[in-house]
Amino acid sequence: MDKGERILGAALEVFGRDGFAAAKVDEIASRAGVAKPTVYHRFGDKETLFTEALRRGAGLAHERVRAVIDAVDVRPADLRAELEVLGHALVGCVSREDGLAVSRLQISEQNRFPELVRDLRIGNRTRTIDALAGKLAQLAATGRLVLRDPSRAAQQFIALVADEVLASSEYGQRALSREEVDGPVRDGVDTFLAAFAAPAPPAGEGQPA
Amino acid sequence: MDKGERILGAALEVFGRDGFAAAKVDEIASRAGVAKPTVYHRFGDKETLFTEALRRGAGLAHERVRAVIDAVDVRPADLRAELEVLGHALVGCVSREDGLAVSRLQISEQNRFPELVRDLRIGNRTRTIDALAGKLAQLAATGRLVLRDPSRAAQQFIALVADEVLASSEYGQRALSREEVDGPVRDGVDTFLAAFAAPAPPAGEGQPA
DNA sequence: CAAGGATTGAACTCACGAGTTCAGTTTACG
């Protein structure tokens, strides 16, 4: 209902698809179901509109990621399953259309909006990694993982789990089937655990290989 | 000396900095030290110029990466050192200004040039990973690594080594000092080896931790 | 050296899109 939100949402879609320069304010207005002067009335000019749309998009994306990380159980019955769920959820956040738009724009418009992009990067990526590092550190504290540097491990977890999925989806061009996501995520978790899982303590079942 | 090459080089710089839509053919021409009609004489229009510039840039980048991978010694005296050298060299390829331009453009212009970007991705990324997978498989064959899926391992090696460097350089905005590259690369190799190194066979020195 | 193509600079056309204007209409709110 709120027109401002609708405009920002439409702006993120159009900017995300076409980039700042090629995006047309007319299209944003009509997608938002609003007249062009309204857009200018609320946001002043195209650059401000871009800035606000990207800020909002990045904020929403960060909240989703944050919720996913906060939901990690640090005393899971099954560590591998817990990490796979986490991996899937993170990949889900990143491969949503709006999440991709935010990432794409941060990369493609960093020359036009260097301060904005730097803000978002330190405000979101850094905090995401810190949050995940905290969870991993807790898992290490209870002896499930062996970590020298939780931040580095957090960053590597994300790289392992998200990178191939992004690449094979052609950065969001192609929708992926269930298995095309499952395989890489499982393998990313495998590698992560092979590197960081604590050696099986008493007897029971350890890691596969 | 060849004007065509100079034009393509200038085009990659300018397109890489500004994106397709915002890049000005006039600037490309003047950077190449050439008159605007010459550009149109050789390449017809802006889209063709873009296509050829990106193809050429991706080709050169791929050749450099390829050379780095081909140079890997599959019977190294020191596996860790060999992989660190490889990691550094790969990061070097990826953080050159023109390499970054190629990556940025593949991401930002995939909606405008979907076929081109798909071509490059399967032509280069896939072949790069295959080449690296071959080397890793050889290392596995001689008992230095234990790999279930060499392709997956190759992709993960690249993700581990390159991801954080790219992120912390703000995708090429900021130049990195020697240590800012060394640390992440070493840690990436650490994790890779922790996951895939064969358990130390006889006695001698194994992996640190 | 002569012919043909490539190159140049400068001026040009033209489409397109940011941002504005305005007169009229809707909505919010005391």
Add this chain to the structure above:
DNA sequence: CGTAAACTGAACTCGTGAGTTCAATCCTTG
């Protein structure tokens, strides 16, 4: 209710940049 703000549609200005034109010049190659 009544008034002020927000909103609308349509038409407008205006800068900018893709692509062209052309007459003059520069190679290149036989």
